[in-house]
Amino acid sequence: xxxxxxxxxxxxxxxxxxxxxxxxxxxxxxxxxxxxxxxxxxxxxxxxxxxxxxxxxxxxxxxxxxxxxxxxxxxxxxxxxxxxxxxxxxxxxxxxxxxxxxxxxxxxxxxxxxxxxxxxxxxxxxxxxxxxxxxxxxxxxxxxxxxxxxxxxxxxxxxxxxxxxxxxxxxxxxxxxxxxxxxxxxxxxxxxxxxxxxxxxxxxxxxxxxxxxxxxxxxxxxxxxxxxxxxxxxxxxxxxxxxxxxxxxxxxxxxxxxxxxxxxxxxxxxxxxxxxxxxxxxxxxxxxxxxxxxxxxxxxxxxxxxxxxxxxxxxxxxxxxxxxxxxxxxxxxxxxxxxxxxxxxxxxxxxxxxxxxxxxxxxxxxxx
Numbered sequence: 001x002x003x004x005x006x007x008x009x010x011x012x013x014x015x016x017x018x019x020x021x022x023x024x025x026x027x028x029x030x031x032x033x034x035x036x037x038x039x040x041x042x043x044x045x046x047x048x049x050x051x052x053x054x055x056x057x058x059x060x061x062x063x064x065x066x067x068x069x070x071x072x073x074x075x076x077x078x079x080x081x082x083x084x085x086x087x088x089x090x091x092x093x094x095x096x097x098x099x100x101x102x103x104x105x106x107x108x109x110x111x112x113x114x115x116x117x118x119x120x121x122x123x124x125x126x127x128x129x130x131x132x133x134x135x136x137x138x139x140x141x142x143x144x145x146x147x148x149x150x151x152x153x154x155x156x157x158x159x160x161x162x163x164x165x166x167x168x169x170x171x172x173x174x175x176x177x178x179x180x181x182x183x184x185x186x187x188x189x190x191x192x193x194x195x196x197x198x199x200x201x202x203x204x205x206x207x208x209x210x211x212x213x214x215x216x217x218x219x220x221x222x223x224x225x226x227x228x229x230x231x232x233x234x235x236x237x238x239x240x241x242x243x244x245x246x247x248x249x250x251x252x253x254x255x256x257x258x259x260x261x262x263x264x265x266x267x268x269x270x271x272x273x274x275x276x277x278x279x280x281x282x283x284x285x286x287x288x289x290x291x292x293x294x295x296x297x298x299x300x301x302x303x304x305x306x307x308x309x310x311x312x313x314x315x316x317x318x319x320x321x322x323x324x325x326x327x328x329x330x331x332x333x334x335x336x337x338x339x340x341x342x343x344x345x346x347x348x349x350x351x352x353x354x355x356x357x358x359x360x361x362x363x364x365x366x367x368x
Contacts, residue, residue: 004332005077005333005334006075006335007080007335008335008337008339010339011030012096012097015057015095017093040299046295046296048296048342050350053067059095059099064105067106068108072108073363076336076362083115086134091148092119092132097152107157109157111165118130143189146189149167162196164197166198172205172210172212173206184216200216204222204225208279212280217282220284221287221335224278224287225271225275228276232270263304264302266303268291268308276319285334286319288319292304292305292345294344297344310357310358317365
């Protein structure tokens with residue numbers, strides 16, 4: 001088998017933009033939520049504090065260089081930059097990728113995940129507020145989108161499979177439902193511009209049993225972690241018979257109980273044990289998740305994975321490697337979620353508590 005190539009999702013957000021200034025206040029970035037987070041129960045480890053890189057600003061080229069060098073030193077092959085194209089030429093958070101392209105730095109492989117999803121205030125308690133709507137308005141916009149991506153595809157750092165630029169689609173079903181010919185036309189444009197084709201990969205967002213080949217995909221990021229996790233998210237809080245009748249009696253007597261909100265918590269140990277990688281009907285790449293706590297964004301509406309540890313992460317990595325060794329993939333990509341989703345507590349970058357312990361597991365698995 002070829003040497004495993006870990007690819008880490010990368011959020012290009014940590015700098016102010018006019019839209020976030022308008023929606024959330026002047027100077028807002030994800031660090032705003034991360035820094036003001038508070039523990040919501042005894043033992044809840046918030047706020048999460050960055051380690052070696054500090055509260056960085058991605059507009060600073062040296063920060064991007066440090067991230068790439070750190071990732072490289074610990075076995076990460078490349079970054080998957082989130083890319084936001086909402087239609088009619090509307091983009092958000094494109095500055096970082098543009099500067100990476102124009103400067104030629106960092107000298108580190110990358111590709112895009114088109115995050116084709118409407119932005120709402122959902123994680124901030126504003127469910128019905130649409131901030132930026134994802135649409136697929138016209139053939140002209142499709143061509144404009146491809147032409148924007150073309151210089152990236154041509155860049156020598158851009159990750160390719162057999163010479164075909166890799167493009168991850170975050171929400172395949174939304175694209176297939178609203179613009180079913182989008183990907184085939186993207187492929188045609190790629191061929192007209194000197195490529196044999198594109199290598200188009202569906203993200204981990206949706207189940208593995210859908211017909212991704214018919215939808216126009218070459219690959220799929222495994223849904224295994226979410227599949228194991230969803231039943232835990234859907235479980236209701238356990239209430240004993242004694243507590244149930246106490247609540248009923250108090251209700252009958254008109255005794256009001258002090259209501260303390262509870263956060264949805266699940267044990268990552270059980271999820272990691274139950275996670276099983278299976279093949280979709282296209283090449284399937286295993287995805288592992290180091291940690292999760294999105295309460296900095298959504299408070300008591302958030303979800304937390306408890307009992308995280310490098311050991312549990314190692315267990316996932318071993319399952320991923322075992323799966324890859326049994327398959328004959330065009331490229332043995334191992335997907336890491338994520339490099340720097342700090343407001344979701346979903347990080348491989350060092351924090352003050354864990355340091356390099358999670359990313360060290362990636363380094364060891366690649367060595368092994």
